[in-house]
Amino acid sequence: MITSTGLIRQHLIDPEVCIRCNTCEETCPIGAITHNDDNYVVDPAICASCGDCLGPCPTGAIDSWRIVTTPHSIDDQLGWELLPEDTGEIFESVPEGDDEARALLEVAHQGAPRAVAPKSATVPHLNVATRHSPITATVMGNYRITDPQSESDVHHLVLDLGGHAFPILEGQSVGVLPPSSPDTMRPVLRLYSVSSPRDGERPGHNNLALTVKRVMNNGRGQPGLASNYLCDLVKGDQVALVGPFGDTFLMPTDPASNLIMICTGTGSAPFRAMTEFHRRHLPSGPGKLLLFFGARTRSELPYFGPLMKLDRTLIDIELCLSREDELPVRHVQDGLRERAVEVTELLGHDATHLYLCGVKGMEESVRDVLAESIPDWPAREVQLLQEGRLHIETY
């Protein structure tokens, strides 16, 4: 979807390569592709970057992307003979690795396409385990961490990595390969943020934690494939993992860094990891942690209990609850707006990093608040991205 401010990773079709075969228009599930006698084009107001059209295109013409501040209109595109010169604002080269994981990450990072890792972040390991040689982890525990009465079923899963070396940094994700079922013709891969810090859920035990929300309806009336598989695992079950993935959504290790973290639902997973890293390793650092956490009710908020137990000198938590009976409706952007002066002030320091993780829908409203309170936001956004200080991962 397009947003009014900031950078957009626009999906284009290369008119020089396209053979006008109509396959993409036929494939796109939401009618984002249209054509005239000359060209096939993607409507930036509709395309959700789902990637469905990429595989079926016989030419590769469809796999063209530009980073822009104002999207090229349909009319412009219909008249093109060539793709416009890119303005240098092109997607960074992406590391080799699992194509599907890369595609999923690209979509997740589409809101911050030029992000680089924070300067003081540790260099991550990538693609240690591949689809051809995944590692097998064993379930050590699987607990529901939302109220059993609530609609939202989120699980905390602890996986033991046995003797495998599988180094993870806070903010990285792993790929899960659920077993194939008769109606999936190829192995499915899904990404999950690791919610434990680099030394594991329990230090010295070579394990990691995931925070998984059960998807009841995948849009076609069926339960989500991977999330239900994960939520239903019991102690002793084995899981095939690939990865790790992600080399930009990482935390600074400089103890003076401030982290502003904004999330909804399972978007909290990487922030749990980052917060825990701070608690264990940088307890007396001068850096501030500020968390905006959105959920409908307390009972639907993952890790509500443990979160409340955290020392307020470690982390400043702004719960934003939208459906709690006795409270006014409050979304993350409302919380953010209320503390805009503080956030703006913090962002003025080079040591401050802003993270956004969770549902795609919140990206735009968060941007709107930032644009209201920070003069010249679009330019600032570009600058923050380049400095490794703005990170968006939404799915």
Next chain:
Amino acid sequence: MELIDYDSQIPNNVALASDERLKRALEQWHPGYLNWWNQMGPNGFADSEVYLRTATGVDPKGWAQFQYVKMPEYRWGIFLAPGDPERRIGFGEHIGEPVWQEVPGEYRAMLRRLLVVQGDTEPASVEQQRHLGATAPSLYDLRNLFQVNVEEGRHLWAMVYLLQRYFGRDGREEAEALLHRRSGDEDRPRMLGAFNEDTPDWLSFFMFTFFTDRDGKYQLEALAQSGFDPLARTTRFMLTEEAHHMFVGESGIGRVIDATLATMKAAGIEDPYDVDRIRTLGVIDLPTLQRYLNFHFSVSLDLFGAEGSSNAANAFASGLKGRFNEHKITDDHRLVGATYPVLRLQGGAIVARDEPALTVLNARLRDDYANDCANGVKRWNKAIEKSGIQFQLTLPHLGFHRRVGEFQSQPIDPAGNVVTDRTFDQVTVSHLPNATDRAFINSLMQPVYEPGNYARWIAAPKVAIDNKPGDFEFVRLHA
């Protein structure tokens, strides 16, 4: 007989494993198919590992899996595009009724005929292209050829599935017969003329995939409208694969043009008719390209049959075969009282005459096709225009060099003038590839098998396949 695990060998979404009757029929047919492939499939590359795209499912993520595969081990599959339980017949006398999941008795013969004719074209092109691997201009092109070949093979499977699943013993016999006809064989030729022509060289192959396979696209699209739902869904999925063939043709010729233009420029040649000099440089001159184009376009037009056809009218009225993009056309979809302008010879000139639309459906499909071809030619011309060289490729007139329909054996020149006092052959000969052209093209056909190298007469692709670089080892020859 060796038992085959059909679900893993033959990826499918038709519950093959649980359909005993179909499985038995396929088990009987499969050895013959493999035998045919070994005899008539790409000559000499059975052991090479080819970086092929295999479909393992019809959802967007499942249908393009790239991996190295030996062609005989390619996983031929049976795929139907996702169904719509609410789908209704979109045209003809049954318009608005629910689509058929079984063959309506009264249309059985007509439907079988449609399937057999379509099915017959698929193995034919494999046969025609059998020897081309020996002279591929690059590993990239070699891969594309083989991709086209295995997909034609899979399309044969698709038609055979329909025949065996829905047409009982008759269907099984027709499926068997598809394996016994041979392109160009005088005693048992393929059913349509163009599929008995030679594809002697790579230029012809690119022309074939651009022009002749595009006929396939139009036929398949018209069948994808069918009220017989299994046919509609099968052909809809085939169309996604067919698009690759069109790509091979369009980009192949585009790259030939690029190589010619670049070489002419480098040698300071501005005159496209300076043929001898251009040929000495080892690239294909544009006038020769035009003659090849004339030939392949006109031969492909013949595939649409005669302008007026009661078969086509019946197939439409019965709801079996629609028009191109029938669902996007806004009329009554029954063609009551509708007319369509058709080109006819009248008093020594060619005129457009309005005729009952139902009877000239072939002409309409052919016009849609010609329009699509013209758009492709337009894109090639853009490249020529940009180079500053004064030359434009053109499609010859619909009446030029035809062997079927209204203009059959008429002395019509590429511009559409009816030329008097000359025989068909004399008119056409100077506009079709001649023996010298063929010998010259043939002399260029030397294999280039080093990764990243391309024959002089063809440029490297702008984008290779699956985001791979041009020097990727698309075929491992000695695996």
